[in-house]
Amino acid sequence: MTRPEKLGFSSERLGKLDRFLASRYVEPGKIPCAQVQISRRGELVHETLLGQADRERGKAVATDTLFRIYSMTKPITSLAFMMLVEEGLVALDDPVSRFIPEWKNLGVFNAGVGPFMTTPPARPMQMVDLLRHTSGLTYGFQNRGNVDAAYRKLKIADSYGPDMDAFVAELAKLPLEFSPGEAWNYSISTDVLGVLVERISGMPFQTFLQTRIFDPLKMSDTGFQVRDDQRPRFAACYNATATGGLTLQDDPETSPYLNTPSFHSGGGGLVSTAKDYMAFCRMLGNGGVLDGQRLIAPKTLKLMASNHLPGGQDLTDLSRSLFSEATNAGVGFGLGFAVTFDPVKAMLTSSPGEYYWGGAASTAFWVDPVEDIQVVFMTQVLPSSSYPIRRELRTLVYSALVEP
Numbered sequence: 050m051t052r053p054e055k056l057g058f059s060s061e062r063l064g065k066l067d068r069f070l071a072s073r074y075v076e077p078g079k080i081p082c083a084q085v086q087i088s089r090r091g092e093l094v095h096e097t098l099l100g101q102a103d104r105e106r107g108k109a110v111a112t113d114t115l116f117r118i119y120s121m122t123k124p125i126t127s128l129a130f131m132m133l134v135e136e137g138l139v140a141l142d143d144p145v146s147r148f149i150p151e152w153k154n155l156g157v158f159n160a161g162v163g164p165f166m167t168t169p170p171a172r173p174m175q176m177v178d179l180l181r182h183t184s185g186l187t188y189g190f191q192n193r194g195n196v197d198a199a200y201r202k203l204k205i206a207d208s209y210g211p212d213m214d215a216f217v218a219e220l221a222k223l224p225l226e227f228s229p230g231e232a233w234n235y236s237i238s239t240d241v242l243g244v245l246v247e248r249i250s251g252m253p254f255q256t257f258l259q260t261r262i263f264d265p266l267k268m269s270d271t272g273f274q275v276r277d278d279q280r281p282r283f284a285a286c287y288n289a290t291a292t293g294g295l296t297l298q299d300d301p302e303t304s305p306y307l308n309t310p311s312f313h314s315g316g317g318g319l320v321s322t323a324k325d326y327m328a329f330c331r332m333l334g335n336g337g338v339l340d341g342q343r344l345i346a347p348k349t350l351k352l353m354a355s356n357h358l359p360g361g362q363d364l365t366d367l368s369r370s371l372f373s374e375a376t377n378a379g380v381g382f383g384l385g386f387a388v389t390f391d392p393v394k395a396m397l398t399s400s401p402g403e404y405y406w407g408g409a410a411s412t413a414f415w416v417d418p419v420e421d422i423q424v425v426f427m428t429q430v431l432p433s434s435s436y437p438i439r440r441e442l443r444t445l446v447y448s449a450l451v452e453p
Contacts, residue, residue: 051092053449058087062449063095069445070438075100079293079436080411081285082110084427086323087446088331089420095449096323102284102429103301112324115270115283116427117299117306119317119408123239125329126315127180127353127385128345129257130242133249134176135349141180141384144173145241148248151221157185158224162195167224174229176245179238180384181357183367185225186236191370196226205237212311213244213254226369230359233367233382243315255313265342266332268325273318275306283320286410289435298431317409323425326414330423333404333416354404354418356381356388363394397440398447413439420450 053060066085074080082100086093102110133139139148146153155174156167170185178184189200203219211219220241226234247254255273263271275283283306286299299305306320328339337345358367358381365378379394380387386406392399405415411433413426426442433439 050096051094053094056089056092056094057452058089058094058449059451062451063087066095066442066445066449067097067099069441070097071099073441074436074438077293078295079289080428080430080438081287081295082114082428084110084112084114084323084425085442086327086425088327088334088423091331091335093327102282104287104295105285105297105300110284111282113270113282113322114427115275115279115320115322116412116429117284117286117408117410118319118321118326118412119410120239121321121326121406121408121412121414122315122317122319124385124406125258125262125319126239126242126246129246129254129262129315130176130180131349131353131384132261132345133246135346138249139176139245141175141177143176145176145179145184145245146173148245149217149241151217155185155221156224157228158194158196158226163199165195165199165224170225170228171231172229174225177357177384178229179242179245181382182233182236182238182370183230183359184236184238184241185227185229185231185234186220186238186241187226187234188236191235193369194226196224199223200237213247213313216240216312217244232369233358233364235370237316239316239385240314243313246315253313254315262329262344263325265344266325266328266339268321268328271319271321271325273313273320274309275301275304275320279320280307284429286429286431288431295430323427326427327423327425330414330416330425334418334421334423353384354386354388354402354416355383356390357384358382363390398444407433407439409433411435411438413442415443420453422446422450 070083085097087095102108102114160166191197243254283301287295288298332339336347337350377395379391386404389399389403400417400419403417407413411428411430
C-alpha cells in the first residue's frame with residue numbers, strides 16, 4: 050500500500066474516515082462491518098477494515114471477505130454488452146427484438162390486472178434503453194401499480210428460478226410500464242442484457258464474464274456461486290431494524306449462493322471481494338485497460354460514462370422509480386451506471402463526470418476520472434436506503450484529498 054501523502058491524501062484525515070465509520074455505524078451495531086478501499090493513480094492508498102463479517106460466529110471482516118454485491122453486478126454486465134458493441138455484433142440503436150423475437154409485439158400498459166389492455170409503444174425498445182433503464186421494464190419490489198404486482202406474482206428476476214429463455218418468455222406476457230425512452234425506471238433491464246450477451250456471443254453468460262472480464266482482471270473471487278474454498282470467507286447478510294439494530298437475513302452457511310443458480314442474474318447475481326471489484330474499478334479508471342489487459346477502448350468507456358438520458362435531463366426530471374438512488378438532481382445515467390454531471394446541483398462532494406452505483410446490501414463504488422480516484426465500499430445491510438452512508442463516505446474521502 051502506498052503512503053497516502055505520496056498521492057495527495059492526508060493520513061490524519063483518512064483516520065477520521067475510519068473513526069467516523071466505527072463510531073457512527075459499526076460500534077452501535079447499525080452495520081456489521083465496513084471495508085473501504087481507496088485507490089489513486091493505480092495505487093491503493095487506504096483500506097478500512099472494521100467489524101464482523103459474521104456476527105453469529107464472531108468472524109472479523111478481512112481483506113478477502115466475500116460479499117453479495119447485488120446491483121454492482123450491473124456495470125460488469127453492461128461492460129460485457131459494450132464489448133460486443135465494439136465487435137460490431139450489435140448496435141445501441143438496434144431493436145431488442147432483433148435478438149429477443151419473443152418481444153416483437155410488446156405493448157404499453159393501459160388498464161387491467163391481467164389480461165391487460167395495452168397500446169403500441171411510440172417506438173420499439175432499443176439496446177440503449179436497457180443500458181440506461183428507459184426500457185419500460187420494472188422491478189416487482191417497486192409496488193406502484195398493476196404491472197409491478199404482475200412481476201411479483203410471476204416472481205420475475207428470481208435469481209434461482211427460471212433459466213434465461215424462460216425469463217424472457219415470462220416477460221413477453223407482461224406490458225411495459227411506459228413507451229421506451231419516455232421515462233427512467235430502475236428495472237430488470239440489466240438482467241435482459243445478460244440474456245443478450247449470451248445470445249449474441251453464443252456462449253453462456255457466466256462463461257463470457259469469466260473468460261472476457263474476470264480472468265483478464267484476475268478477479269478470482271467473483272462469480273455467481275460461492276465455491277467450497279470460499280465458504281469460510283463468505284459474509285452474513287443482515288436486515289436493518291427500525292430501532293437501529295440488525296437481524297440475520299442470509300446465513301452464509303445455508304445461503305442460496307452456495308448452490309449453482311439456474312438463472313445467472315446480470316442485474317444482481319454476483320459475489321465478489323473489495324480487491325476484485327477494485328480491479329474492475331481501476332480498469333475503468335485507467336481507460337479500459339489493467340496490467341496490460343485491455344477490455345474496452347477509451348472512447349467506448351467515455352461513451353458509457355456520459356449522461357444518456359433524453360434531452361440531457363437528470364434523474365429527478367425523468368425518474369418514475371421509487372428507488373432511493375434516483376433522487377439526485379444533477380445526476381444522469383450512462384450505459385450501466387449513474388453519472389454526476391453537476392456536483393453543485395447534486396449537492397455532492399465529487400467531480401463532474403464521476404460515475405458510480407451500489408448494491409442492495411449497501412455496497413457502493415465510484416470512479417472519479419478528474420482526480421483519478423476509485424473507491425469501493427463493502428458491507429452487508431439491507432436495504433441500501435437504511436443510512437446515508439454512501440453520501441457521507443464521499444464527503445469523508447474527498448475531505449482527505451488535500452493535494453491535486
